Amino acid sequence: MSRRSGILEFAVLGLLRESPMHGYELRKRLNTSLGVFRAFSYGTLYPCLKTLVANGWLIEEPGSAPEDALAASLAGRRAKIVYRLTAEGKEHFEELLSHTGPDTWEDEHFAARFAFFGQTEREVRMRVLEGRRSRLEERLEKMRASLTRTRERLDDYTLELQRHGMESVEREVRWLNELIESERAGRDQRRSPEAGAAQQDTSGDAGGLPRHRGTTPPDPSEDTK
């Protein structure tokens, strides 16, 4: 019963675990956190929220977000509905977090999982990263095979498309390698020089993400438009 999309359900629970939110904001966060990979519309989100409530994983609260203190106190106007994770919901999410299946390695599932690595145990993180990597390696083999098999009949553009596709996958594999290495390093070097004092516990080098040069120059841009 209630075998919903998985991905959306998972992401909603994950976001709400961090803090209660109403649908509209949820959607925005959804489309930036999972970024690039997935965008959901209201027509998908709101019905999903309903069923999550029906499952007892969320409760609806009348708008009580910080800025709404005033608005909420006023009479019977349609307040924002703020969704909050219940204890059962939290438990359920915990379960989802630790479980891995064959879907986990697919593009969108993986992105969703990764987005919540901050709340995932290292053991599971490793499983997910390695699973994803071998999934991609399978894919690469298939591509290589099909390239050598059908090489002659393909025109230059198709070939170029294929080549670029393969390079993308190879690039992701390298990325995963870095991440896996970092995770391993994080496990081995217990106590890092100044861990423990920082306020964000996944920051610093304790969590062990590789350092990258910022892709974003200061760029004080106006608005998204």
Next chain:
Amino acid sequence: MSRRSGILEFAVLGLLRESPMHGYELRKRLNTSLGVFRAFSYGTLYPCLKTLVANGWLIEEPGSAPEDALAASLAGRRAKIVYRLTAEGKEHFEELLSHTGPDTWEDEHFAARFAFFGQTEREVRMRVLEGRRSRLEERLEKMRASLTRTRERLDDYTLELQRHGMESVEREVRWLNELIESERAGRDQRRSPEAGAAQQDTSGDAGGLPRHRGTTPPDPSEDTK
């Protein structure tokens, strides 16, 4: 009427334009030519073929592919159905090829378009490549904006996901730049040394694709499994 998926219809027509084929083979080619990006199942393909036939763009022929000469000559056994593009179908495809809309720049549409660049006029190719590029640049701006806006509240993993996503997009932009440059170069240097004699007219350097080191080592692999 009959506003089918677009992408599948387009790809089917494009593949059949090169040579007649039956459904099973069509699907395989579909899933390698468009590669990485899209995979269709029979449940999608066969009904689509039906409607294309109904539209008069394809005709069904009893199996007459090279290897089937014998099989086809035998009595009333269920032959493979080979699909062949009609004149109307060809015309329709031609139209699709030269038309560009807002969808054209999206991931899957673009991949499909690119896969048939060999049959596309250079002018249109340029339009598609440049359209895609500016689509991606829009995307980059949004990402940058959202990064600078919400920087503080995101944990390291989410940030890393975003960073990797952005790099992927930036990489594709560079790829497009190369391609666009090649196209332009191809336009200027009219008559290349030995154009005209080769059997594949999009091969050689006339089309002007950038040279890349082979990503595929010889690797004589068994089968795709």
Next chain:
DNA sequence: AATTTCATGTAATTCGTTACATGATTCC
């Protein structure tokens, strides 16, 4: 005052998959 953005929802529709059903051909 008007426009934009915030905010919530529903109904119809599109796109595509999974699972099923069937059978021929080829490989071992």
Next chain:
DNA sequence: GGAATCATGTAACGAATTACATGAAATT
């Protein structure tokens, strides 16, 4: 003679979108 692969389909279902409908709040 049994397994794998080739080959064609259908019906039931699933996931998500679009378009619509509604209205409050903030901005200009």
